[in-house]
Amino acid sequence: MVNIKWDELGFDYIKTPYRYISYWKDGKWDEGRLTEDNTITINEGSTCLHYGQECFEGLKAYRRKDGKINLFRPDRNSQRLNKSAERLLMPEVPEEKFIEALKQVVNANEEYVPPYGTGATLYLRPYLIGVGPNIGVHPAPEYIFSIFCMPVGPYFKGGMTPTNFIVSEYDRAAPRGTGAAKVGGNYASSLLPGHEAHERKFSDCIYLDPETHTKIEEVGSANFFGITKDNQFITPKSPSILPSITKYSLLELAKEFGMEAIEGDVFIDHLDDFAEAGACGTAAVISPIGGIQNGDKFHVFYSETETGPVTQKLYDRLTGIQFGDEQGPAGWQVEV
Numbered sequence: 001m002v003n004i005k006w007d008e009l010g011f012d013y014i015k016t017p018y019r020y021i022s023y024w025k026d027g028k029w030d031e032g033r034l035t036e037d038n039t040i041t042i043n044e045g046s047t048c049l050h051y052g053q054e055c056f057e058g059l060k061a062y063r064r065k066d067g068k069i070n071l072f073r074p075d076r077n078s079q080r081l082n083k084s085a086e087r088l089l090m091p092e093v094p095e096e097k098f099i100e101a102l103k104q105v106v107n108a109n110e111e112y113v114p115p116y117g118t119g120a121t122l123y124l125r126p127y128l129i130g131v132g133p134n135i136g137v138h139p140a141p142e143y144i145f146s147i148f149c150m151p152v153g154p155y156f157k158g159g160m161t162p163t164n165f166i167v168s169e170y171d172r173a174a175p176r177g178t179g180a181a182k183v184g185g186n187y188a189s190s191l192l193p194g195h196e197a198h199e200r201k202f203s204d205c206i207y208l209d210p211e212t213h214t215k216i217e218e219v220g221s222a223n224f225f226g227i228t229k230d231n232q233f234i235t236p237k238s239p240s241i242l243p244s245i246t247k248y249s250l251l252e253l254a255k256e257f258g259m260e261a262i263e264g265d266v267f268i269d270h271l272d273d274f275a276e277a278g279a280c281g282t283a284a285v286i287s288p289i290g291g292i293q294n295g296d297k298f299h300v301f302y303s304e305t306e307t308g309p310v311t312q313k314l315y316d317r318l319t320g321i322q323f324g325d326e327q328g329p330a331g332w333q334v335e336v
């Protein structure tokens with residue numbers, strides 16, 4: 001047995017024994033294999049190093065009560081990786097190859113999948129990079145697709161306790177840029193805004209829409225949702241936000257609860273419409289938002305210390321499905 005304090009895990013790199021790696025060359029993928037080597041050696045001219053030709057995914061493996069392991073909607077991660085790849089002129093990773101590789105990595109590192117009941121999970125990080133000799137701004141001659149993994153606890157230190165966020169002066173992505181693609185470049189440009197938010201003791205920053213700066217787009221690297229005072233579930237609709245699989249899952253679960261669930265505008269000047277608000281994503285799961293600092297105004301939603309009842313209900317249902325305690329909609333739970 002591995003010696004890990006499952007209850008004390010944060011969101012930090014841990015070297016697990018095996019990762020999957022596959023090379024694309026001359027128009028096709030090789031078979032791919034597991035390796036114990038957690039380093040990669042690439043040409044100094046690789047486009048991923050200079051021109052940001054890189055995209056990634058993030059998903060989790062969940063230990064069920066019966067000891068078996070589930071993935072949550074991995075087909076959606078595969079489809080989104082391929083959308084990101086298309087945007088950056090990278091080759092498609094076939095869905096079958098993607099899901100098979102995920103299963104290989106989980107099985108090979110099975111001891112590192114946290115026990116049921118700890119709330120911890122095995123985080124999987126697939127990524128696709130342009131490599132090979134190059135110097136001009138062109139798509140790379142070769143590509144690497146890899147998946148590594150590590151056990152993780154909560155992403156935000158507070159877990160399910162509310163935290164506060166601050167509206168950023170920076171834009172995350174351009175209106176017709178790469179906001180909807182899960183690419184490294186979006187994150188490089190988010191480091192400074194995130195750092196400034198942390199320095200002011202906020203969990204992260206809130207990005208407004210880059211075109212008008214009147215509507216909420218993203219909460220750091222998670223999507224925003226709000227529960228209105230008349231019990232609607234609302235999440236922003238915009239071509240420059242990252243289409244979160246957690247967000248689309250919550251939209252469906254809210255409908256299950258009989259709520260009206262809509263993608264629409266969330267105006268930063270109309271936060272009074274909301275009884276509760278949260279950030280959602282694979283890493284964050286659901287993190288309740290206590291309050292939002294916007295200029296010199298601080299708006300509190302439900303409470304700065306307690307989670308609202310609708311947010312709690314959505315969290316329980318979502319994690320119930322992810323850990324296999326409850327039956328989810330068809331295709332959401334994929335046994336490894």
Ligand SMILES: *Cc1c(COP(=O)(O)O)cnc(C)c1O
Nearest residue numbers: 221222223242244245246281282
């Ligand atoms: C990955 C990501 C999310 C969350 O997406 P999930 O599919 O729910 O994990 C939200 N925003 C950004 C910017 C992301 O990169």
